[in-house]
Amino acid sequence: MDQPKYFSSLLGFLLKREYEKDEDCKSLETLKEMVFSEQDDVTLELIEFTYNKCFEIIQKASYSDMQISTFENIVKESDFTTVQQECLNKFWKVNKKKIHEIIYKTTRFNNSLQKISWRIDVKTKSKEINEINEPVSIVELKLKNTNTNNNNNNNSNKNDLIRFEMDKNQLEETLQQINSIQKHLQSKSL
Numbered sequence: 001m002d003q004p005k006y007f008s009s010l011l012g013f014l015l016k017r018e019y020e021k022d023e024d025c026k027s028l029e030t031l032k033e034m035v036f037s038e039q040d041d042v043t044l045e046l047i048e049f050t051y052n053k054c055f056e057i058i059q060k061a062s063y064s065d066m067q068i069s070t071f072e073n074i075v076k077e078s079d080f081t082t083v084q085q086e087c088l089n090k091f092w093k094v095n096k097k098k099i100h101e102i103i104y105k106t107t108r109f110n111n112s113l114q115k116i117s118w119r120i121d122v123k124t125k126s127k128e129i130n131e132i133n134e135p136v137s138i139v140e141l142k143l144k145n146t147n148t149n150n151n152n153n154n155n156s157n158k159n160d161l162i163r164f165e166m167d168k169n170q171l172e173e174t175l176q177q178i179n180s181i182q183k184h185l186q187s188k189s190l
Contacts, residue, residue, distance in 0.1 A: 001042055001050060002083050009035040010047070011091045014055055019062075019102045053078075054088065061092060062099045068092060114159065115142040137166050 001007055013031045016022035024030070028047050036042040057078065061071050071092045075085045117140040123132045143160045166174065 001036075001039075001046065002081050004083055004087055006035060006039070006042075007050075007084050007087045008091070010051060011054060011087060014051060014058065015091075015095055015099070018055060018059075019099050053080075057088070058092070058099070061096075062103055065100055066092075066096075068096065071096075111143040111145050111160070113141060114144040116140070117142075134167065137171055139164055139166065 001010070010031065013025055013035070017025035028044060028051060031051070032042070032044055032047055036047065057071075057074060060066070061074070066074075068089075072089050075088045078085075080088060119138050120135055121138055123134045123136055125132055141162045143162065145160065
């Protein structure tokens, strides 16, 4: 298991099984058949031990969104061989962002804004007043329900459309609130 192509295949299998949820990668017996079938010295127990050790490090790194240099230091302190360390470091460099995105999507529990549309209309009359000629903005927010944890809910992948009107004063107040949110986000990201 000290050959880069075999160890890298184990890491690729781990990515597909644990993060991408590939149906073809359900068991470690499949990995043994696919990759290590011609290697008699590699037992299922060794595969399982190595797989679990790799998964533990990758899982820890992915949940903390670990930087590459920190990851390299943790791998260096482990009892992996030099070849395995190089493979793990390369794997993390290539797949860090992908794994983080997968975890982010699966742990998200609220809606997200998918699209915003708007237009300006002119109100010409109402019940009380025959002629108004007041501009109003009509805003549509398309929300995507990203709740993937609740598969029993029929609305789990439902997109909601929210449509509302705002006059000039309401629009100004909303923009002030959005600017305030933006300032807070910028101050927290510095």
